[in-house]
Amino acid sequence: MTLEEEYGKICSTLKLKRHPSVYIEGKTDYYYRQPDGVIIYKRHYSAIFLAYIESDLLFNLAHELYHEYQHENEKSLFRNDEQHEIEADGFALAWVELRGKNTVGNNYKSFYPQKVGHIYFSEKTATTRNKDGIPIAVRVKADEYWTKFHLESKIE
Numbered sequence: 001m002t003l004e005e006e007y008g009k010i011c012s013t014l015k016l017k018r019h020p021s022v023y024i025e026g027k028t029d030y031y032y033r034q035p036d037g038v039i040i041y042k043r044h045y046s047a048i049f050l051a052y053i054e055s056d057l058l059f060n061l062a063h064e065l066y067h068e069y070q071h072e073n074e075k076s077l078f079r080n081d082e083q084h085e086i087e088a089d090g091f092a093l094a095w096v097e098l099r100g101k102n103t104v105g106n107n108y109k110s111f112y113p114q115k116v117g118h119i120y121f122s123e124k125t126a127t128t129r130n131k132d133g134i135p136i137a138v139r140v141k142a143d144e145y146w147t148k149f150h151l152e153s154k155i156e
Contacts, residue, residue, distance in 0.1 A: 001099075003057060010062055010095060013149050014069040020046035022061065037064045041071055058099060063092035090141020091149075093134065097142065098151045 001009075011019050020039060037050045037060040048064040050057065066088040128136050146152065 003061065006058055006099075007061060007065070009154070010065045013151075013154065014065060016065070016068055017072055018046060018068070020048045020065070020068055022048045022050065024050045024052050024057070026052050036060045039064045039067045039071075046071070059092045059096050062095040063088045066091040086135070086137045087141055089135070089138040091145050093138055094142040094145040094149075094151055098146075098154060 007019075007022065036053055036056060037048065039046055039048045046068055048061070048068075050060050050064070053060070067084070069091075070084055070087065130136055130139055134142075
């Protein structure tokens with residue numbers, strides 16, 4: 001599955017009203033000092049900027065698209081705080097795990113990291129970790145999102 005197809009599936013799963021433009025940049029010295037992904041909200045559109053880190057690309061895309069979901073569904077003024085980061089990391093982890101369960105051969109080599117623990121979770125969520133190196137609060141959210149978004153039904 002291509003990254004574009006993954007993008008469409010994530011947008012459909014989250015029932016996003018608008019689909020942000022996505023820009024992928026090479027990882028330069030500048031990007032090593034920046035987040036691996038960022039979403040910018042404007043009145044009528046959103047844009048996602050991702051650093052090209054092959055093994056983390058799908059995780060980062062799912063994380064930023066979840067921020068779009070939060071933005072569209074937040075009743076009060078959206079703020080990117082610790083809870084929003086835990087939720088975005090939780091959804092991204094669940095999505096990457098979904099893709100790992102559907103891996104045939106090396107089809108997902110570009111999108112599914114060899115070890116989920118190698119993903120760099122947001123500094124805001126990286127507190128107490130489980131034995132796999134995943135922040136516990138993120139693991140709890142990922143498990144919750146398997147049910148909330150009916151991810152088992154998305155395995156092809």
